Amino acid sequence: MDTGMGSDEPPGEGTFNRFRGTVRGQIIQARDVFIVSRPHRRTTLAVLILAALVATAVIVYGPRSPGSTATATSPSTTAGTPLIGDPHSADLCSLARAAKQPMEKFGKVELDPNYGNFNGCDLIIQLPDQSTEVYVEFQLQKAGPPPAALWNTSTGPVSVAWQGLSNGECHRILSVHEPNIIDVGARLVKGQQADLCGMATVATNIVIFLFNGALPLPRRKLVPNSLDTLDACALLDEATLTSEGVGGGAPVPGIGNWSCRWGPAGGRSVDLRFDQSRPLAAPRDGTPVRLGQHNAFVRAGGDGDGNNCLVQVGYRIFTWSHGDRWELVRVVLSGPVSQVSVASLCEPAKRIAEAVERNLPR
Numbered sequence: 001m002d003t004g005m006g007s008d009e010p011p012g013e014g015t016f017n018r019f020r021g022t023v024r025g026q027i028i029q030a031r032d033v034f035i036v037s038r039p040h041r042r043t044t045l046a047v048l049i050l051a052a053l054v055a056t057a058v059i060v061y062g063p064r065s066p067g068s069t070a071t072a073t074s075p076s077t078t079a080g081t082p083l084i085g086d087p088h089s090a091d092l093c094s095l096a097r098a099a100k101q102p103m104e105k106f107g108k109v110e111l112d113p114n115y116g117n118f119n120g121c122d123l124i125i126q127l128p129d130q131s132t133e134v135y136v137e138f139q140l141q142k143a144g145p146p147p148a149a150l151w152n153t154s155t156g157p158v159s160v161a162w163q164g165l166s167n168g169e170c171h172r173i174l175s176v177h178e179p180n181i182i183d184v185g186a187r188l189v190k191g192q193q194a195d196l197c198g199m200a201t202v203a204t205n206i207v208i209f210l211f212n213g214a215l216p217l218p219r220r221k222l223v224p225n226s227l228d229t230l231d232a233c234a235l236l237d238e239a240t241l242t243s244e245g246v247g248g249g250a251p252v253p254g255i256g257n258w259s260c261r262w263g264p265a266g267g268r269s270v271d272l273r274f275d276q277s278r279p280l281a282a283p284r285d286g287t288p289v290r291l292g293q294h295n296a297f298v299r300a301g302g303d304g305d306g307n308n309c310l311v312q313v314g315y316r317i318f319t320w321s322h323g324d325r326w327e328l329v330r331v332v333l334s335g336p337v338s339q340v341s342v343a344s345l346c347e348p349a350k351r352i353a354e355a356v357e358r359n360l361p362r
Helices: 046-052 093-103 196-212 238-243 343-358
Strands: 014-024 027-037 108-112 120-126 133-142 151-155 158-162 169-175 180-190 259-262 269-277 287-291 294-300 308-320 323-334
Touching: 093 108, 093 120, 093 133, 093 196, 133 196, 158 196, 169 196, 180 196, 238 343, 287 343, 294 343, 308 343, 323 343
Parallel strands: none
Antiparallel strands: 014 027, 108 120, 120 133, 133 180, 151 158, 158 169, 169 180, 259 269, 269 323, 287 294, 294 308, 308 323
């Protein structure tokens, strides 16, 4: 897949040749950020940062979308404040909003705050050919061992692992030396080719620019009665898991406790994750069933590759500008591939999902 000339070049090997902005009150809107890779010239990210910080003490996380619950943070109050902070209140959509206009150089851009788990926010880019669509995703993840990368750079408080194109995706992993990191990725959803690494680079430059200005993520308010406020690990108990053959041991929580895993790698295990999705429907999403007070869908092998059964439990329906969305609990029961059939996993997966449903708030 063609990702555009020089898209995988690290910014330390490139020249930032355009940056224009207009200041409106406390908001600077980046109109165009463009990188042209020139390996024979060495110009670091400091060029962009220096140009951007001419407009000091401004907030670059806007403008906020109508009805947003995010709270802008004044630079005068950020001394000693973590740049990412508590993942539950971190407003990842502030990054997407700041990147929206620069990303318009690639095509029509739309922000989608209600897709996937609660640890991220997406920009949907429709290329001029009208048949190619890319998701640029800003996601919080727990920090772990250094990821594999083509290059690693550090600018101010921000370290970036610049990964190459792989399986129709391109990622940049940003660390600010806190317990959590930000994964900026571009993913091809429809079409044959797109400059994925170029898109990921432009979005990453915006995050670097903001964090080098000592501007922490604005905070957002949690939605009452949402899965957003729950602890995924509290929805299952050891007795239920043991009765279905899932090994013991402490649960492993994901970022924000919005996901949880039980069981050994390679053995029978359960993965539980909160999700936001378009309304589910049969047969696309599996067989509809009723679990307690909630509708659910069961699909053998529904969680990508591997030996598993997926049960999605609908929890809450909400409406936004593009229609209805569902909040879901995804329960995946996996088993050793050589020892059990996919179909045989669905009955125990349903029983596990029923136990989860009983623990959901009414």
